Amino acid sequence: xxxxxxxxxxxxxxxxxxxxxxxxxxxxxxxxxxxxxxxxxxxxxxxxxxxxxxxxxxxxxxxxxxxxxxxxxxxxxxxxxxxxxxxxxxxxxxxxxxxxxxxxxxxxxxxxxxxxxxxxxxxxxxxxxxxxxxxxxxxxx
Amino acid sequence: xxxxxxxxxxxxxxxxxxxxxxxxxxxxxxxxxxxxxxxxxxxxxxxxxxxxxxxxxxxxxxxxxxxxxxxxxxxxxxxxxxxxxxxxxxxxxxxxxxxxxxxxxxxxxxxxxxxxxxxxxxxxxxxxxxxxxxxxxxxxxxxxxxxxxxxxxxxxxxxxxxxxxxxxxxxxxxxxxxxxxxxxxxxxxxxxxxxxxxxxxxxxxxxxxxxxxxxxxxxxxxxxxxxxxxxxxxxxxxxxxxxxxxxxxxxxxxxxxxxxxxxxxxxxxxxxxxxxxxxxxxxxxxxxxxxxxxxxxxxxxxxxxxxxxxxxxxxxxxxxxxxxxxxxxxxxxxxxxxxxxxxxxxxxxxxxxxxxxxxxxxx
Numbered sequence: 375x376x377x378x379x380x381x382x383x384x385x386x387x388x389x390x391x392x393x394x395x396x397x398x399x400x401x402x403x404x405x406x407x408x409x410x411x412x413x414x415x416x417x418x419x420x421x422x423x424x425x426x427x428x429x430x431x432x433x434x435x436x437x438x439x440x441x442x443x444x445x446x447x448x449x450x451x452x453x454x455x456x457x458x459x460x461x462x463x464x465x466x467x468x469x470x471x472x473x474x475x476x477x478x479x480x481x482x483x484x485x486x487x488x489x490x491x492x493x494x495x496x497x498x499x500x501x502x503x504x505x506x507x508x509x510x511x512x513x514x515x
Numbered sequence: 516x517x518x519x520x521x522x523x524x525x526x527x528x529x530x531x532x533x534x535x536x537x538x539x540x541x542x543x544x545x546x547x548x549x550x551x552x553x554x555x556x557x558x559x560x561x562x563x564x565x566x567x568x569x570x571x572x573x574x575x576x577x578x579x580x581x582x583x584x585x586x587x588x589x590x591x592x593x594x595x596x597x598x599x600x601x602x603x604x605x606x607x608x609x610x611x612x613x614x615x616x617x618x619x620x621x622x623x624x625x626x627x628x629x630x631x632x633x634x635x636x637x638x639x640x641x642x643x644x645x646x647x648x649x650x651x652x653x654x655x656x657x658x659x660x661x662x663x664x665x666x667x668x669x670x671x672x673x674x675x676x677x678x679x680x681x682x683x684x685x686x687x688x689x690x691x692x693x694x695x696x697x698x699x700x701x702x703x704x705x706x707x708x709x710x711x712x713x714x715x716x717x718x719x720x721x722x723x724x725x726x727x728x729x730x731x732x733x734x735x736x737x738x739x740x741x742x743x744x745x746x747x748x749x750x751x752x753x754x755x756x757x758x759x760x761x762x763x764x765x766x767x768x769x770x771x772x773x774x775x776x777x778x779x780x781x782x783x784x785x786x787x788x789x790x791x792x793x794x795x796x797x798x799x800x801x802x803x804x805x806x807x808x809x810x811x812x813x814x815x816x817x818x819x820x821x822x823x824x825x826x827x828x829x830x831x832x833x834x835x836x837x838x839x840x841x842x843x844x845x846x847x848x849x850x851x852x853x854x855x856x857x858x859x860x861x862x863x864x865x866x867x868x869x870x871x872x873x874x875x876x877x878x
Binding site: 418419477 | 531532533534535537538539541542544545548550551552554749750751752773791792793797798804
């Protein structure tokens, strides 16, 4: 990146508590958790659609914190999937191959979609493993 | 030479896994401002999407819209979308020039008649028989008429193509007109903004690619997904407006504290765009967050709607209906600081809707 990063940016006097979208979002997450517990219905929230003021997003992630699970998926760039301190609430950061942020989701679910193995891959995997085992046995004989 | 692979097939051919495809669909959904619950439907649709031919005509423009699009901050998705659409003609991005380029355009038109997507940026000058702007000796006006005839749909990118833009500013020396002023009988989608936010442009193209149709439009022909709410309603400084905390100059205490910029001419209340949520420069910031009021660049006639630094509540001499209706709604809020009850808000919304409908009848 350019030397622009070396220029310190100080946000003067903006009390982050003033324009907080973090609190309402946390309530939305709370409702989603209740729904998940009662009906099993998952919820995904796209953070790109939320108007965040400076510092708001950080406040949200700070409030959610870190839980037991932290996973990295390598598909079209890195996707980081972390469970927050509230089980069932996951933050999914999708990044491009060059490391730019694509989209960030908050998933309220038992297992985020990116971590689940796609069903169509299973049949192919079985066939592939069979083929690899066959090749091995022909080599040995 | 076009192949007939669907997008799904093409991605797998390039070694994109199903998880990668899911991520691609999640990004596309976000780009199209669709809820995450639609991701499975998008995935199913993109699996089957064929490769559309796209012809991009640049007329009386500054190339800012193309610049904006090529700065779109989702490079993976961009390259995949642009690899998948067949961008058969684009002055800035194509390698060909001269007769070869024009020939490519004609071939694309012939081979995809009735099915190609026409994208236009820049206004169309109509003065002097349209000869203020020509390409290969053909006036913009004539080229638009010719290419529009075989297009499945037309996307007018940027305020110039959508509403005439800066070239139309008083006294409009070139007789500049918008695409919808000149073309009828074809679905036209306006993506205004000076320039439009990059992900809005690509989001619209992604929608077309995914569903083969244009998204739902408002009264001014803009996709509701991106232009359905005004800046004021999504602005993070709204609480300051409600409390009557305004910056009076660009360097006073209020300005430093990030207070509302209404008094410094912000046109947020009458402007519909996605700047407050999508932001600019890879989500870095946007005019209001950087301390400058919105200039309303995605609205018709923003160039002649009065000074940029005069509050909406102050009527201007020659601005016409647009500003006066907005002023009528804004007076209560501007003069009685912080006083805006629900009734005034409803009236403001109503006033805006009426103005928008009137604006559609061109003068």
